[in-house]
Amino acid sequence: MKNNQSIVTNLPSPSFVCEEQLLLNNLKLLKRVQDEADVNILLALKGFSLKSSFDLCRKYLKGCCASGLNEALLAYEEFKGEVHTYSPAFKPNEFPKISEISNHIVFNSFAQLDLYKDSVQPHNSLGLRINPEYSSVEVDLYNPCGVYSRLGITKEEFLKGITNYPDALSMISGFHFHALCEQNFDVLEAVFTKFEANFSEYFKNLHWLNFGGGHHITRKDYDVDGLITFLKGIREKYPHLKIYLEPGEAVGWQTGYLEATVLDIVHNGIDIAILDASAECHMPDTLAMPYKAEIRGASKDPSEKKYSYRFGGNTCLAGDIIGDYSFDQPIKIGDKIIFEDMIHYTMVKTTTFNGINLPSIVIKRIDGTFEVITNFGYEDFKSRI
Numbered sequence: 001m002k003n004n005q006s007i008v009t010n011l012p013s014p015s016f017v018c019e020e021q022l023l024l025n026n027l028k029l030l031k032r033v034q035d036e037a038d039v040n041i042l043l044a045l046k047g048f049s050l051k052s053s054f055d056l057c058r059k060y061l062k063g064c065c066a067s068g069l070n071e072a073l074l075a076y077e078e079f080k081g082e083v084h085t086y087s088p089a090f091k092p093n094e095f096p097k098i099s100e101i102s103n104h105i106v107f108n109s110f111a112q113l114d115l116y117k118d119s120v121q122p123h124n125s126l127g128l129r130i131n132p133e134y135s136s137v138e139v140d141l142y143n144p145c146g147v148y149s150r151l152g153i154t155k156e157e158f159l160k161g162i163t164n165y166p167d168a169l170s171m172i173s174g175f176h177f178h179a180l181c182e183q184n185f186d187v188l189e190a191v192f193t194k195f196e197a198n199f200s201e202y203f204k205n206l207h208w209l210n211f212g213g214g215h216h217i218t219r220k221d222y223d224v225d226g227l228i229t230f231l232k233g234i235r236e237k238y239p240h241l242k243i244y245l246e247p248g249e250a251v252g253w254q255t256g257y258l259e260a261t262v263l264d265i266v267h268n269g270i271d272i273a274i275l276d277a278s279a280e281c282h283m284p285d286t287l288a289m290p291y292k293a294e295i296r297g298a299s300k301d302p303s304e305k306k307y308s309y310r311f312g313g314n315t316c317l318a319g320d321i322i323g324d325y326s327f328d329q330p331i332k333i334g335d336k337i338i339f340e341d342m343i344h345y346t347m348v349k350t351t352t353f354n355g356i357n358l359p360s361i362v363i364k365r366i367d368g369t370f371e372v373i374t375n376f377g378y379e380d381f382k383s384r385i
């Protein structure tokens with residue numbers, strides 16, 4: 001596609017378009033890791049929860065990891081594989097249902113384990129989330145092992161925990177850690193080395209280890225074979241331990257786009273295109289991370305090509321700005337703008353702030369046809385508050 005003017009579509013605008021073939025490619029790669037390394041891969045619903053794709057995902061992945069009741073229900077009712085539920089803190093009114101539908105339950109503290117130990121059911125395999133106290137995630141918002149992190153038990157707290165709750169270790173079957181974000185396997189190796197040094201003395205009574213998410217397995221430069229060799233090594237060293245990985249981003253990575261329409265172009269020192277998509281409502285990580293999304297056919301360098309524009313959303317928030325880009329041809333009202341890689345961590349984070357409609361959900365099927373799965377409207381906005 002040469003530039004944005006050549007895009008003709010009659011999809012609702014804006015729309016998230018998930019391309020099933022790209023998702024399938026990711027799933028096949030994850031399945032290869034699962035099979036060759038003899039590990040279990042779960043989908044982290046936090047990053048990707050497009051339920052209309054679960055019939056496909058279920059053929060390749062073992063189940064889902066959920067962060068509380070609603071995700072656990074989605075996993076149980078829609079995905080129908082294993083349900084692994086971790087929450088920074090479980091709520092008393094939600095725990096009975098969580099324990100009914102979960103295979104694994106991971107607690108964030110000894111106190112939580114103690115609080116719920118009499119409410120768990122025989123089919124629940126219990127674990128503790130460990131803070132391995134090693135991380136190389138640079139953005140604090142996405143660093144589970146940052147200073148004062150509330151996620152996971154540090155070694156110091158663990159030692160206090162096994163003293164204060166003497167029966168705790170006999171109740172658990174696994175350890176969980178989640179310390180990565182968009183990282184390659186060398187970081188997993190470094191985290192595991194630290195984790196193993198501090199906790200392997202407790203491995204002998206366990207049945208599983210869960211290495212969380214953040215493994216960017218489907219990114220082009222990820223060392224997949226290195227990961228497989230590394231995981232096989234752990235399986236050989238601790239053959240009694242099943243290994244779980246629970247990536248979210250790697251499942252939805254580069255599996256589709258957000259298509260928006262130019263509603264107007266205003267001028268104030270620069271040309272500013274107003275879209276029916278919004279940074280704040282539809283692409284919040286462009287503001288939170290922050291990062292600049294790719295636009296098909298455009299340069300992210302506003303001075304590289306002849307015609308440059310700032311893109312802003314249709315909210316009244318001054319900071320609802322997607323970024324400055326340049327194009328070979330001028331943009332016109334009515335043009336479609338395509339933001340690349342907008343499936344993982346975008347659809348799951350949208351809001352109806354300021355009454356802006358949620359983007360429609362579209363799946364591009366493997367045979368090339370587009371299926372509009374859901375449209376949203378006033379009722380979705382109204383029912384939120």
Ligand SMILES: *Cc1c(COP(=O)(O)O)cnc(C)c1O
Nearest residue numbers: 044047178212213214247248249
């Ligand atoms: C966010 C999260 C994941 C998934 O992380 P990705 O970066 O999307 O792979 C897995 N497990 C836990 C506990 C998480 O919080």
